[in-house]
Each structure stands twice: as structure tokens, then as C-alpha cells.
Amino acid sequence: MGHAASRVVxxxxxxxxxxxxxxxxxxxxxxxxxxxxxxWPDWFWPMLTVHTWLFGYEHLVATYTRLFGRPEERARxxxxxxxxxxxxxxxxxxxxxxxGILGVYVLYFVGQLHHTVRQSWGLAQQYxxxxxxxxxxxxxxxxxxxxxxxxWGFLHRCAQQPTEFLFQPxxxxxxxxxxxxxxxxxxxxxxxxxxxxxxxxxxxxxxAVGHTLYMLSHFVVYVGGYVLIDELCSGxxxxxxxxxxxxxxxxxxxxxxxxxxxxxPQAQTLSWLSQPGVLRVALYGLASIALALPFxxxxxRLGMRLDAIWTGTLVPSAITLGLTLTFHHYIVDAVVWKRxxxxxxx
Numbered sequence: 587m588g589h590a591a592s593r594v595v596x597x598x599x600x601x602x603x604x605x606x607x608x609x610x611x612x613x614x615x616x617x618x619x620x621x622x623x624x625x626w627p628d629w630f631w632p633m634l635t636v637h638t639w640l641f642g643y644e645h646l647v648a649t650y651t652r653l654f655g656r657p658e659e660r661a662r663x664x665x666x667x668x669x670x671x672x673x674x675x676x677x678x679x680x681x682x683x684x685x686g687i688l689g690v691y692v693l694y695f696v697g698q699l700h701h702t703v704r705q706s707w708g709l710a711q712q713y714x715x716x717x718x719x720x721x722x723x724x725x726x727x728x729x730x731x732x733x734x735x736x737x738w739g740f741l742h743r744c745a746q747q748p749t750e751f752l753f754q755p756x757x758x759x760x761x762x763x764x765x766x767x768x769x770x771x772x773x774x775x776x777x778x779x780x781x782x783x784x785x786x787x788x789x790x791x792x793x794a795v796g797h798t799l800y801m802l803s804h805f806v807v808y809v810g811g812y813v814l815i816d817e818l819c820s821g822x823x824x825x826x827x828x829x830x831x832x833x834x835x836x837x838x839x840x841x842x843x844x845x846x847x848x849x850x851p852q853a854q855t856l857s858w859l860s861q862p863g864v865l866r867v868a869l870y871g872l873a874s875i876a877l878a879l880p881f882x883x884x885x886x887r888l889g890m891r892l893d894a895i896w897t898g899t900l901v902p903s904a905i906t907l908g909l910t911l912t913f914h915h916y917i918v919d920a921v922v923w924k925r926x927x928x929x930x931x932x
Contacts, residue, residue, distance in 0.1 A: 597717025597796040600839060605796055612831045613803045617810065620824035624815060633823060641830040643878035646915050648837035652922045656852045666918050675910045682901035688755045690901050694909055695751060701916045702829040703736045706804050708923060710797065717794035722787060731780050734773035735805055739812020741766045748818045777805060838870060
């Protein structure tokens, strides 16, 4: 057993301290913030405020470092920058006109679930790549296993029939409890098979520690956020903090690697901030917060001005504008991280 353990494949994205913080530390942060709101519901607003100001638009700013980092990226993704946002805004406005704020929030809830699971699968694939591909672990089965817990959680929320989400009226389609039970059984079965495969890999000396820990963190976060935490908003907070902080840190690592050769004359500020050292990391984080501040200040004011001009709108313009940025991020994220668009893959 000791000989097998010595041949375990770590497969870290960077190095042990970073990856353990990335996998376990971020999950612990998200769990702690959500747990506070479960134990003391009056603390939801303070936790939501902390999350919004530190991780909300900052994770959108991280996306923009991929769109605007270098001149060739700005040229390659010009259509994402200028064509997609008006289309997203038009789509959200149409949904708001037809179904009101309830329709917009249902669309956000489903879109956020899909987006967070896609990102989680992408990160799992990064860990797979770092571990040498894991030929013994079939990707389609791993992806099905990863998605199964999210589907179980979504059906559980549908069966709960929540009527409020983030202080707004809410609706989810009603499903029989039998569907929830069947999806739970299928998901647990897949995860038990996954666990058996990991034990076998450990005995062969092929266990990928990074990939294994990441998959386990995914399971814990989604079971916690969608099944174990009864209150919808607290569960959403758990998954959203986990997702946003992961994305911010992963994009920092991506920038750290692509500017590993030093200052890039075509992206001087970003490449300078992405150089090694604790001070640069701190300045990188402060720069993200500084770039996000105008969103917090300007969007509500712009929304109030638009509402004064176009009276009778069913959805406050500030919400429509904020969610336009969010859905734009979803679309951009689905494009820019594909391997063909990502020559500097982590």
C-alpha cells in the first residue's frame, strides 16, 4: 500500500498549497458564508453584500481580461464585445415584457445552474489534463456523474415549489417526488461507482489527487446548495460564491501563465499585475475591485434614469442591465475557454 501511495498522481494545476486552497479553501469559504445565513437568516443581506462587492462583478471583470487582454484577442472576439450584448439585452427585455420579473428570474436561475455546472466540468477537465488524461476514467461517464448531482438538485428545488427568490416572486415547474427520488438514486449510484473506480486507481498507484478532490468538492457543493440547504437563497449563495471565487482565481492563474515570460508590451498593465509575488497578487485583486466599482455605482443610476423615461416597464431597468452583463458573461465564457480559442491553456 505504501508503494502504491508513492505512485499516486497529484495532477495539480499549479502547486499543492495553491490547489488545496483552490479546491478546499474556496469550498470552505462558500460553505461558511452560506451556513451563516442558514443559522442566522437576518445575516443573508450582509453576506449577499459581501459576496456582491467582492466577487460579483469582479468575476465579470475577469472575463474581460480574456476579451481585451491583447490586440489580437480584441480583434478575434470583437463580435462578442459589440454584437452579443445588444442581442442579450433585447432578449431579456422581451422576456420581461412577456413574463415580468418572474420570467427573468426563472431564466437567470436556470441559466446560472447550467453555467456553473459547465464551468465546473471545465475545471475538472483541467485537472484531468494535468493528471495525464486519466485513460482509465471515461470522460462521458465522468461528465454524466458530475451533471447528475446538479439535475438531482434542480428537480429537488422544483418539487419544493419555492415562491420567492432573492426577494422577488419565483416559480419552478412542479415535478413528482418520484422524479426526485429516481434522480437521487441514479446520481448516488453513479457517484458510488466513481468512488469504487477511485479506490481501484489508488490501489494501482494511479489515483489523480487533484481531479479526485475537485470532483468531491463539486459533489459536496451541489448537494449542499440544492438539496441539504432548505432555503433557496442560502443554497444559491453557496454555489454562487464557490463559482465566482473559483473563476476569479482560475483566470488569475491563466494570466499568470500566459504572461509568465515577463511584461508584454501589448498588455502592459495586465501582464505587470500578473507577475509573481504577493504584492502583485494583492494589486491584481485590488485592480479587479476598482474596475468593478463603476458597475455598482452606475448601473442603478442608469436604470433609474431609464425607468423615468420609459414608465410602465415590468422589470426595473437596473435588473435588466445587470443580468445583461451576467448572461453576456455566460456566452463569452462558453466561447473563449474552448481549446481552439485558448492557446495559453492552463
